[in-house]
Amino acid sequence: MxxxxxxxxxxxxxxxxxxxxxxxxxxxxxxxxxxxxxxxxxxxxxxxxxxxxxxxxxxxxxxxxxxxxxxxxxxxxxxxxxxxxxxxxxxxxxxxxxxxxxxxxxxxxxxxxxxxxxxxxxxxxxxxxxxxxxxxxxxxxxxxxxxxxxxxxxxxxxxxxxxxPVPAGLACVLCHPELEVHTRDARQILAETVPRAAWVRQSAWLAGFVAGCSRGDLVQIGRCLRDEIIWPQRACLVPGAAAALDAAREAGALGGSLSGSGPAVFAWTRWPQAEAVAAAITGSFARAGIPCEHWISTPDAPGARVLQRG
Structure with missing residues (x-):
């Protein structure tokens, strides 16, 4: 080749x-x-x-x-x-x-x-x-x-x-507002230590989320898809993100947060509500004067692959 x-x-x-x-x-x-x-x-x-x-x-x-x-x-x-x-x-x-x-x-x-x-x-x-x-x-x-x-x-x-495992019927709405956040900067603002109580609670949410995925329990996934440690420190980096995620939940999303360090935000939802959730997020950013593009995908999307050999 x-x-x-x-x-x-x-x-x-x-x-x-x-x-x-x-x-x-x-x-x-x-x-x-x-x-x-x-x-x-x-x-x-x-x-x-x-x-x-x-x-x-x-x-x-x-x-x-x-x-x-x-x-x-x-x-x-x-x-x-x-x-x-x-x-x-x-x-x-x-x-x-x-x-x-x-x-x-x-x-x-x-x-x-x-x-x-x-x-x-x-x-x-x-x-x-x-x-x-x-x-x-x-x-x-x-x-x-x-x-x-x-x-x-x-x-x-x-x-x-x-x-x-990703339960059947789940969609991810990923929205990218026209903002920019550099990973190096977003990591530098994070606290070096985490209070023990917060660490215990976040560990429980993570365990519950993984269990919900394994059991196909969308209610448990929605209950546990939360971040008590990183999101409170980074929310200020993305104007309009908190309001957009609130709008997503009102439209039926199970939950969501920043994607990585942002500015993109994501929400997990049932497929029938995916378009409504996308409209809620993009509409919320638009009301803040921030254009936004979006994608709707299964969280179980394919990984990297070779396209062509010659």
């Missing part, structure tokens, strides 16, 4: 209740990476296109290219490689843009170099890209983009992830 193209979907990080440990994939939006062998040595960018093009061409600093440097070093791979990165995910959107770029790149590289690595190991390489983008290797977005569906990540490395 001389060329491989791979796609990785956007994702909802944290899923409200599980900071840095839960994430799920979203259908309809993502990043695409094409890798092409070239004469000579080294990795270079041929093009960066899509909704954002002002990204670093320095291969150490870009989320798509940095993982490839480590893969090439670990497997003693010689020869030249050029990257075409097409961004479908806006910068600073809270939709796992850096994770999707990194995941698409390592999936394409595994196919092009015929390494045959399993997805757990590929995730470790993809997290090199997350480190380049945000300074920390948090796996929630990358794991969801890699594996698809709703994913629980254990502490690593090495990284171990479990794809959790």
């Amino acid at each position: 001389s060329t491989v193209t791979a796609f990785a979907p956007a994702s909802v990080g944290n899923v409200g209740v599980g900071f840095d440990v839960l994430g799920h994939a979203i259908e309809g939006v993502g990043d695409t990476v094409t890798l092409r062998r070239r004469a000579g040595n080294g990795i270079t960018f041929a093009a960066i296109s899509g909704v954002i093009t002002e990204l670093p061409h320095d291969v150490e600093a870009n989320a798509a290219s940095r993982p490839l440097l480590r893969m090439a070093r670990d497997f003693d791979l010689a020869g030249g490689l050029e990257i075409e990165l097409h961004k479908g995910i806006p910068l600073g959107s809270g939709m796992g843009g850096s994770a999707a770029s990194a995941v698409a790149a390592v999936v394409a590289a595994d196919a092009l170099w015929e390494l045959g690595l399993d997805r757990q190991r590929l995730l470790g390489y993809a997290l090199e890209g997350e480190t380049a983008a945000s300074g920390e290797a948090h796996p929630d977005n990358a794991a969801a983009s890699m594996f698809g569906g709703l994913v629980l990540s254990e502490p690593g490395p090495p990284w171990h992830c479990t794809r959790l």
Whole structure:
């Protein structure tokens, strides 16, 4: 093979209740990476296109290219490689843009170099890209983009992830207001310590949420889909988010929160209420003077995949 193209979907990080440990994939939006062998040595960018093009061409600093440097070093791979990165995910959107770029790149590289690595190991390489983008290797977005569906990540490395069951009839409404929040900044405002009572309560909500997904209990999911620790600290970063989520619940949503560090917000709902919930969220942001685009997807959306080999 001389060329491989791979796609990785956007994702909802944290899923409200599980900071840095839960994430799920979203259908309809993502990043695409094409890798092409070239004469000579080294990795270079041929093009960066899509909704954002002002990204670093320095291969150490870009989320798509940095993982490839480590893969090439670990497997003693010689020869030249050029990257075409097409961004479908806006910068600073809270939709796992850096994770999707990194995941698409390592999936394409595994196919092009015929390494045959399993997805757990590929995730470790993809997290090199997350480190380049945000300074920390948090796996929630990358794991969801890699594996698809709703994913629980254990502490690593090495990284171990479990794809959790998603009850039938559930939809996720993901809305992206025309605002920007950088992950590095959003992490810096978080308190270094958590009161014991808050930690115990949040642990119980997370356990209840996972149990509700396993049992297919939508009432339990709605009761436990809450965040008492991160949301109160970050709500100020996204004007209009609190009102939009209140509107979503009034329209029938089970619950919701910021997607990752925002500004995107998400709400889980039953499929029949999905359009009404989307209208409620986008309408709430519109009344605040903030345009908003949205997607409706199953939380059990497919993960990264190779689109073309040549």
